[in-house]
Amino acid sequence: xxxxxxxxxxxxxxxxxxxxxxxxxxxxxxxxxxxxxxxxxxxxxxxxxxxxxxxxxxxxxxxxxxxxxxxxxxxxxxxxxxxxxxxxxxxxxxxxxxxxxxxxxxxxxxxxxxxxxxxxxxxxxxxxxxxxxxxxxxxxxxxxxxxxxxxxxxxxxxxxxxxxxxxxxxxxxxxxxxxxxxxxxxxxxxxxxxxxxxxxxxxxxxxxxxxxxxxxxxxxxxxxxxxxxxxxxxxxxxxxxxxxxxxxxxxxxxxxxxxxxxxxxxxxxxxxxxxxxxxxxxxxxxxxxxxxxxxxxxxxxxxxxxxxxxxxxxxxxxxxxxxxxxxxxxxxxxxxxxxxxxxxxxxxxxxxxxxxxxxxxxxxxxxx
Amino acid sequence: xxxxxxxxxxxxxxxxxxxxxxxxxxxxxxxxxxxxxxxxxxxxxxxxxxxxxxxxxxxxxxxxxxxxxxxxxxxxxxxxxxxxxxxxxxxxxxxxxxxxxxxxxxxxxxxxxxxxxxxxxxxxxxxxxxxxxxxxxxxxxxxxxxxxxxxxxxxxxxxxxxxxxxxxxxxxxxxxxxxxxxxxxxxxxxxxxxxxxxxxxxxxxxxxxxxxxxxxxxxxxxxxxxxxxxxxxxxxxxxxxxxxxxxxxxxxxxxxxxxxxxxxxxxxxxxxxxxxxxxxxxxxxxxxxxxxxxxx
Amino acid sequence: xxxxxxxxxxxxxxxxxxxxxxxxxxxxxxxxxxxxxxxxxxxxxxxxxxxxxxxxxxxxxxxxxxxxxxxxxxxxxxxxxxxxxxxxxxxxxxxxxxxxxxxxxxxxxxxxxxxxxxxxxxxxxxxxxxxxxxxxxxxxxxxxxxxxxxxxxxxxxxxxxxxxxxxxxxxxxxxxxxxxxxxxxxxxxxxxxxxxxxxxxxxxxxxxxxxxxxxxxxxxxxxxxxxxxxxxxxxxxxxxxxxxxxxxxxxxxxxxxxxxxxxxxxxxxxxxxxxxxxxxxxxxxxxxxxxxxxxxxxxxxxxxxxxxxxxxxxxxxxxxxxxxxxxxxxxx
Numbered sequence: 001x002x003x004x005x006x007x008x009x010x011x012x013x014x015x016x017x018x019x020x021x022x023x024x025x026x027x028x029x030x031x032x033x034x035x036x037x038x039x040x041x042x043x044x045x046x047x048x049x050x051x052x053x054x055x056x057x058x059x060x061x062x063x064x065x066x067x068x069x070x071x072x073x074x075x076x077x078x079x080x081x082x083x084x085x086x087x088x089x090x091x092x093x094x095x096x097x098x099x100x101x102x103x104x105x106x107x108x109x110x111x112x113x114x115x116x117x118x119x120x121x122x123x124x125x126x127x128x129x130x131x132x133x134x135x136x137x138x139x140x141x142x143x144x145x146x147x148x149x150x151x152x153x154x155x156x157x158x159x160x161x162x163x164x165x166x167x168x169x170x171x172x173x174x175x176x177x178x179x180x181x182x183x184x185x186x187x188x189x190x191x192x193x194x195x196x197x198x199x200x201x202x203x204x205x206x207x208x209x210x211x212x213x214x215x216x217x218x219x220x221x222x223x224x225x226x227x228x229x230x231x232x233x234x235x236x237x238x239x240x241x242x243x244x245x246x247x248x249x250x251x252x253x254x255x256x257x258x259x260x261x262x263x264x265x266x267x268x269x270x271x272x273x274x275x276x277x278x279x280x281x282x283x284x285x286x287x288x289x290x291x292x293x294x295x296x297x298x299x300x301x302x303x304x305x306x307x308x309x310x311x312x313x314x315x316x317x318x319x320x321x322x323x324x325x326x327x328x329x330x331x332x333x334x335x336x337x338x339x340x341x342x343x344x345x346x347x348x349x350x351x352x353x354x355x356x357x358x359x360x361x362x363x364x365x366x367x368x
Numbered sequence: 369x370x371x372x373x374x375x376x377x378x379x380x381x382x383x384x385x386x387x388x389x390x391x392x393x394x395x396x397x398x399x400x401x402x403x404x405x406x407x408x409x410x411x412x413x414x415x416x417x418x419x420x421x422x423x424x425x426x427x428x429x430x431x432x433x434x435x436x437x438x439x440x441x442x443x444x445x446x447x448x449x450x451x452x453x454x455x456x457x458x459x460x461x462x463x464x465x466x467x468x469x470x471x472x473x474x475x476x477x478x479x480x481x482x483x484x485x486x487x488x489x490x491x492x493x494x495x496x497x498x499x500x501x502x503x504x505x506x507x508x509x510x511x512x513x514x515x516x517x518x519x520x521x522x523x524x525x526x527x528x529x530x531x532x533x534x535x536x537x538x539x540x541x542x543x544x545x546x547x548x549x550x551x552x553x554x555x556x557x558x559x560x561x562x563x564x565x566x567x568x569x570x571x572x573x574x575x576x577x578x579x580x581x582x583x584x585x586x587x588x589x590x591x592x593x594x595x596x597x598x599x600x601x602x603x604x605x606x607x608x609x610x611x612x613x614x615x616x617x618x619x620x621x622x623x624x625x626x627x628x629x630x631x632x633x634x635x636x637x638x639x640x641x642x643x644x645x646x647x648x649x650x651x652x653x654x655x656x657x658x659x660x661x662x663x664x
Numbered sequence: 665x666x667x668x669x670x671x672x673x674x675x676x677x678x679x680x681x682x683x684x685x686x687x688x689x690x691x692x693x694x695x696x697x698x699x700x701x702x703x704x705x706x707x708x709x710x711x712x713x714x715x716x717x718x719x720x721x722x723x724x725x726x727x728x729x730x731x732x733x734x735x736x737x738x739x740x741x742x743x744x745x746x747x748x749x750x751x752x753x754x755x756x757x758x759x760x761x762x763x764x765x766x767x768x769x770x771x772x773x774x775x776x777x778x779x780x781x782x783x784x785x786x787x788x789x790x791x792x793x794x795x796x797x798x799x800x801x802x803x804x805x806x807x808x809x810x811x812x813x814x815x816x817x818x819x820x821x822x823x824x825x826x827x828x829x830x831x832x833x834x835x836x837x838x839x840x841x842x843x844x845x846x847x848x849x850x851x852x853x854x855x856x857x858x859x860x861x862x863x864x865x866x867x868x869x870x871x872x873x874x875x876x877x878x879x880x881x882x883x884x885x886x887x888x889x890x891x892x893x894x895x896x897x898x899x900x901x902x903x904x905x906x907x908x909x910x911x912x913x914x915x916x917x918x919x920x921x922x923x924x925x926x927x928x929x930x931x932x933x934x935x936x937x938x939x940x941x942x943x944x945x946x947x948x949x950x951x952x953x954x955x956x957x958x959x960x961x962x963x964x965x966x967x968x969x970x971x972x973x974x975x976x977x978x979x980x981x982x983x984x985x986x987x988x989x990x991x992x993x994x995x996x
Contacts, residue, residue, distance in 0.1 A: 070857035083561050109563025121554035126576055135572070136562055175945050176715075190562060205714035206884060210928035210939035217938070232857065235930035239939065262932060276858040278887030280929045282911045286891035290866035
């Protein structure tokens with residue numbers, strides 16, 4: 001895991017420095033350096049919208065990096081860039097050390113695959129499971145011919161815990177969980193080493209979700225896969241990830257080993273997220289101390305859009321512990337302890353202890 | 369709103385993939401069933417005419433039997449030249465069908481190519497194609513037919529060309545929409561991520577979704593083509609007399625309708641039945657591809 | 665979290681053996697089977713279940729909002745003394761918006777995109793007989809009560825100008841403007857970010873306490889259920905399989921489905937272990953297996969479970985469950 005100094009607005013790739021105190025790891029299997037994605041303005045008078053403001057990451061082989069964030073944080077854009085569906089405005093994606101542009105699309109597909117949120121739209125509604133899987137197998141020559149394809153299809157179905165009777169089904173003849181398993185099987189048919197999972201469980205029921213999460217965990221160890229798991233659901237991310245990255249306003253604001261991020265979050269946004277997750281234990285923790293005032297920019301995506309247009313820390317408008325410096329300077333993502341990084345000048349300052357730092361400034365009338 | 373419009377072709381795509389065969393669903397629709405029956409009758413009449421199974425030679429004049437009303441010898445009566453109206457109507461049906469077929473082949477091929485190109489490639493190609501379509505739309509089909517016929521001469525093939533070209537922009541538009549929608553569908557994006565070639569994606573993932581909509585449009589176009597062709601013949605822009613076209617028969621019949629209603633009625637009914645048959649079948653197809661019907 | 669006073673009052677909403685079915689040429693398919701539930705004033709009750717459990721249909725049935733061929737096939741739902749099932753349209757319309765208010769998941773489809781927010785709320789009030797000027801005042805008051813900034817300005821805004829969270833607040837404002845006794849909510853926070861969801865839940869809880877409002881909250885999110893509702897009803901395959909105080913249901917579930925569901929929910933604290941999975945899938949409404957509908961997927965199934973369907977019966981701790989096998993006899 002490398003630490004990268006990120007300057008969101010500059011668009012320059014961050015520098016990759018070895019982490020102090022961490023073991024030297026093999027080269028990351030998937031990496032990104034200074035990814036920026038800007039979309040042109042909607043109308044004539046509109047502003048260009050910055051979806052990603054400088055993202056760097058490194059995914060170690062066999063690891064699972066969980067990316068969590070709310071609407072507007074840029075996580076879906078990140079998925080699209082990593083997978084090659086869109087090109088970054090600036091920055092590079094590196095696959096096994098090489099820029100992803102070096103690979104032709106089929107070569108890329110044999111190394112890196114995607115599982116999306118809604119299996120009913122990501123599966124071709126006219127193709128049976130067997131046709132869909134066979135197509136992948138034959139295009140990527142993972143089997144010598146059609147005969148062997150049949151055999152392999154049955155294997156793939158078995159891998160995702162579906163019986164062979166599913167081979168002849170059409171997507172609409174399956175439940176959400178079954179269809180998602182097929183989508184996973186289809187991705188695995190290309191035999192990639194890396195899976196990008198973009199909210200793969202968000203559209204599923206609780207019990208079905210559990211099945212898919214368990215399946216993904218098992219597949220990762222059985223097939224030695226590396227995952228980039230994107231979700232808005234902290235609890236699901238925690239279930240699978242070795243490392244967790246929190247995204248806000250188009251960049252990572254915190255990243256580190258899952259235990260540290262979950263139990264000792266360094267960034268105020270991460271803390272806000274964690275406090276907001278409704279725990280399935282009736283302890284009244286969610287409502288206690290909850291503030292139901294709608295802030296001036298109450299929606300996560302709206303805040304983030306506005307934040308990207310200004311200088312300073314993007315979390316400033318909602319931050320309970322901000323200081324004067326936060327208004328003018330954008331804190332870089334830096335190592336705070338061990339392998340745990342955060343982009344906050346007051347990283348680690350405990351808000352719960354009731355301590356508000358001596359200088360909490362802000363523009364007049366802008367109190368949170 | 370754009371989302372709803374985009375969703376519809378996707379939904380039709382999904383339904384077309386349903387288990388129960390399209391033909392079975394079409395038959396269970398009242399409009400589909402009626403349309404198919406009517407077309408079957410008209411097609412049989414046309415085929416019989418082609419095979420020569422007509423009561424009389426459509427062109428055989430019989431001065432002794434002019435303007436006789438419907439009778440046992442002449443089920444639909446005779447016209448002012450003593451020709452058997454039934455035989456002429458059957459021959460006219462063949463002409464209408466073959467002209468309509470040729471016309472629709474022309475516009476379907478040109479229109480689909482244009483629509484797919486515009487929808488799939490977008491950009492400059494789309495602008496060029498849609499501009500051509502707009503241009504063709506702006507020209508009234510009658511004027512276009514007049515121009516073509518005066519340039520190429522009268523004859524059923526030229527009528528077909530005129531009708532075909534004037535309907536092409538509709539096909540372009542009808543095909544472009546779904547192609548555009550499907551192209552941005554998640555499963556097409558998935559196909560890209562899966563590393564499939566553009567050709568494979570176009571032919572195996574995008575076009576099959578358009579098939580249903582295309583079938584509906586072809587059917588409706590056939591009905592429309594029959595109508596326009598009959599109108600052109602009525603105006604004298606089609607094959608000249610003594611050709612047995614339904615349009616000419618209606619035109620002649622109009623003049624003497626007061627004394628010989630059968631010379632107007634039967635050709636007119638034939639046109640109506642053809643148009644109705646195609647339109648009902650087209651509607652039935654559209655309903656058969658509709659998701660709510662698929663669940664029944 | 666339980667309020668002793670709440671227990672003694674008579675219910676605002678009393679649902680008894682409510683059944684909903686889909687009528688086709690082939691017959692009637694049961695979608696909701698004999699659901700009974702009481703909601704007392706000042707109480708927050710949750711209705712929890714996965715897709716197809718019938719939770720949303722139950723709520724729609726109470727409001728008389730089912731569309732043929734889906735209809736109520738039996739039972740009753742009484743608001744105080746007024747029977748809602750089978751009541752004439754006129755009466756239902758009078759009740760909706762004034763006595764009972766509903767909030768849905770997607771405010772964009774509930775709000776007219778072409779009308780200003782304030783006008784929509786005021787229109788609803790005027791439909792129930794409020795004067796124009798009073799409607800205007802109550803609209804502003806409602807917007808302020810949901811802590812929306814600058815209610816005057818917001819009342820003149822259009823729905824698309826607001827974020828998802830703000831639109832949901834507007835929906836709640838509209839719902840509460842009529843001063844209802846009962847609030848029915850169908851997954852209103854599901855599509856919202858967690859931070860916004862927390863604000864909305866806190867908002868509703870505050871208003872609910874202040875007005876002693878009765879709330880029925882439908883959700884599939886067990887976390888929200890645990891944190892927000894005082895009493896919880898769990899539905900499966902159209903039936904209520906467990907109901908009781910939230911704390912009791914979570915700490916000592918009496919139905920294997922509830923237990924399995926709880927084991928399947930990941931948490932942000934505690935041990936990280938494989939999530940509990942439930943084999944198989946819920947039965948299709950038209951093809952329910954004989955006996956208990958959960959038996960084929962149940963770890964605790966005994967031979968008798970496929971013979972007869974267990975009734976919802978009182979067990980310990982104020983919890984009622986529909987299961988033949990008491991927790992003491994459960995296999996691990």
